[in-house]
Amino acid sequence: MAHPQAATCFGCKEEIKDKMLEALDKSWHPEHFACKECKKRIAENKFHESEGLPVCTKCFESKIQAICAGCRKLVTEKVVRALGKAWHLEHFICSGPCKQQLSGKTFVERNGKPYCSADYERLYAPKCGGCKRAIAEQALSALDNKWHKDCFKCKLCKDPIGVNSKFRADKEKQPICEKCGV
Ligand SMILES: [Zn+2]
Ligand SMILES: [Zn+2]
Ligand SMILES: [Zn+2]
Numbered sequence: 001m002a003h004p005q006a007a008t009c010f011g012c013k014e015e016i017k018d019k020m021l022e023a024l025d026k027s028w029h030p031e032h033f034a035c036k037e038c039k040k041r042i043a044e045n046k047f048h049e050s051e052g053l054p055v056c057t058k059c060f061e062s063k064i065q066a067i068c069a070g071c072r073k074l075v076t077e078k079v080v081r082a083l084g085k086a087w088h089l090e091h092f093i094c095s096g097p098c099k100q101q102l103s104g105k106t107f108v109e110r111n112g113k114p115y116c117s118a119d120y121e122r123l124y125a126p127k128c129g130g131c132k133r134a135i136a137e138q139a140l141s142a143l144d145n146k147w148h149k150d151c152f153k154c155k156l157c158k159d160p161i162g163v164n165s166k167f168r169a170d171k172e173k174q175p176i177c178e179k180c181g182v
């Protein structure tokens with residue numbers, strides 16, 4: 001006959017027949033009350049909680065609790081883990097001028113710091129030697145500069161200069177095609 005108040009162990013989902021442990025609003029076989037991180041049984045009275053599950057003190061200190069890479073203070077609530085570091089949600093922000101929160105957004109890393117893609121482009125992406133705007137995709141390298149393919153054209157006649165065409169540079173390092181170049 002089944003026990004009228006048969007409880008189910010949150011760890012193994014099986015019925016608990018003998019000793020029951022109640023913690024975190026759940027029931028457990030004592031041997032299944034285990035740390036969320038290292039899976040080791042938690043025997044001591046002291047444990048921590050993370051997302052409704054028990055975490056042993058050791059794991060809590062090394063994995064859950066963390067020092068924010070932004071402000072160097074302890075993060076006790078929601079930890080953002082990115083770039084191999086931990087951050088307060090409100091401190092994981094763009095290192096460029098916009099300072100927006102980057103959690104859950106795409107970002108680009110430079111020297112261990114996160115940047116939103118717009119600021120990264122503005123600050124660090126190569127600039128086109130022709131139009132001076134950032135080059136996101138493939139760039140053409142010529143005259144110590146990067147160029148959009150369409151921007152690499154003769155300064156005088158504005159004809160595009162192909163990769164294999166001959167050209168010379170004027171003193172502003174702008175290309176002059178063979179036709180105009182003499
Ligand atoms: Zn169990
Ligand atoms: Zn643990
Ligand atoms: Zn912080």
Ligand SMILES: [Zn+2]
Pocket residue numbers: 094095096097098099100115116117118119120
């Ligand atoms: Zn930004």
Ligand SMILES: [Zn+2]
Pocket residue numbers: 128129130131132133147148151
């Ligand atoms: Zn350009």
Ligand SMILES: [Zn+2]
Pocket residue numbers: 154155156157158159176177178179180181
């Ligand atoms: Zn030309």
